[in-house]
Amino acid sequence: MPPRPTPPPTRPVGAVTRGTTNPNRLRRMDRWIAAVHGPALRRSDAAPVAVDLGYGAAPWTAVELMQRLRTAEPRTEVVGIEIEPARVAAARPYEREGLRFVHGGFEVPLPQRPLLIRAANVLRQYDEDEVAAVWQRLCARLAPGGLLVEGTCDEIGRRHVWVALGPEGPRTVTFATRLGALDRPSDLAERLPKALIHRNVPGEPVHTFLRDFDRAWAAAAPYASLGARQRWLRTVRDLSADWPLTGTGSDGLRRWRQGEVTVNWSALAPGLR
Numbered sequence: 001m002p003p004r005p006t007p008p009p010t011r012p013v014g015a016v017t018r019g020t021t022n023p024n025r026l027r028r029m030d031r032w033i034a035a036v037h038g039p040a041l042r043r044s045d046a047a048p049v050a051v052d053l054g055y056g057a058a059p060w061t062a063v064e065l066m067q068r069l070r071t072a073e074p075r076t077e078v079v080g081i082e083i084e085p086a087r088v089a090a091a092r093p094y095e096r097e098g099l100r101f102v103h104g105g106f107e108v109p110l111p112q113r114p115l116l117i118r119a120a121n122v123l124r125q126y127d128e129d130e131v132a133a134v135w136q137r138l139c140a141r142l143a144p145g146g147l148l149v150e151g152t153c154d155e156i157g158r159r160h161v162w163v164a165l166g167p168e169g170p171r172t173v174t175f176a177t178r179l180g181a182l183d184r185p186s187d188l189a190e191r192l193p194k195a196l197i198h199r200n201v202p203g204e205p206v207h208t209f210l211r212d213f214d215r216a217w218a219a220a221a222p223y224a225s226l227g228a229r230q231r232w233l234r235t236v237r238d239l240s241a242d243w244p245l246t247g248t249g250s251d252g253l254r255r256w257r258q259g260e261v262t263v264n265w266s267a268l269a270p271g272l273r
Helices: 027-043 060-072 085-094 128-140 185-191 205-219 221-226 228-239 250-257
Strands: 049-053 077-082 099-103 116-120 147-153 159-166 169-177 260-264
Touching: 027 060, 027 116, 027 147, 027 159, 027 169, 027 250, 049 060, 060 077, 060 085, 060 099, 060 116, 077 085, 085 099, 128 147, 128 159, 128 169, 147 185, 159 185, 169 185, 185 205, 205 221, 205 228, 221 228, 228 250, 250 260
Parallel strands: 049 077, 049 116, 077 099, 116 147
Antiparallel strands: 147 159, 159 169, 169 260
């Protein structure tokens, strides 16, 4: 019997991104993941696997993700996945124990299901009506208890908005910023993920949320004399009276002090136009 022919390699799913990246760009997202998802990483029987999907032209974000997640669970292994083969080749010299790079896309070509997939600044170039299918594909690759974090930030990570999803779908939206550089909360609108950025118009929940956020920020202006952090904390406390913010206890306060606020996805989910 003649040998079976080798099947052709599967073509990665997705499109090449611009690849723009900078060291420390995703620190806010990384800190949040380590704090919120750290317990799930620690509960894993085997070494938990995290994916940095579409890390770009340089491997900095994957290297930093491994370093930050290992503060939460030292066994964590990170795999950087890129659809552009040249970027994978350029990243290979940075491989070490617990960090490797592979060629692929939204199919996430790994033998095991990861406990985390982070896709930052990847879906920005896609059409809004493509997002749901990508989310569904990526969530289907998650291990039980896994998390998908998908969002957008500016070039140096001062402003960042991301959606957290489990295998069942989207859970929360987090807004994170460098407080000293914030004029008003709605400045974060330019960094809304693709699922929400075109929905920041009157009549849509995310527009109403940002409007209320700005109003609470303006009302908290007297606290500015105590610093931007105190003004932010007062703003978020007032906002929590009308919006379902997560973590309103001591853990929530700790996240708020980092310049973050997280709201349930159901409160911001796009309506039908």
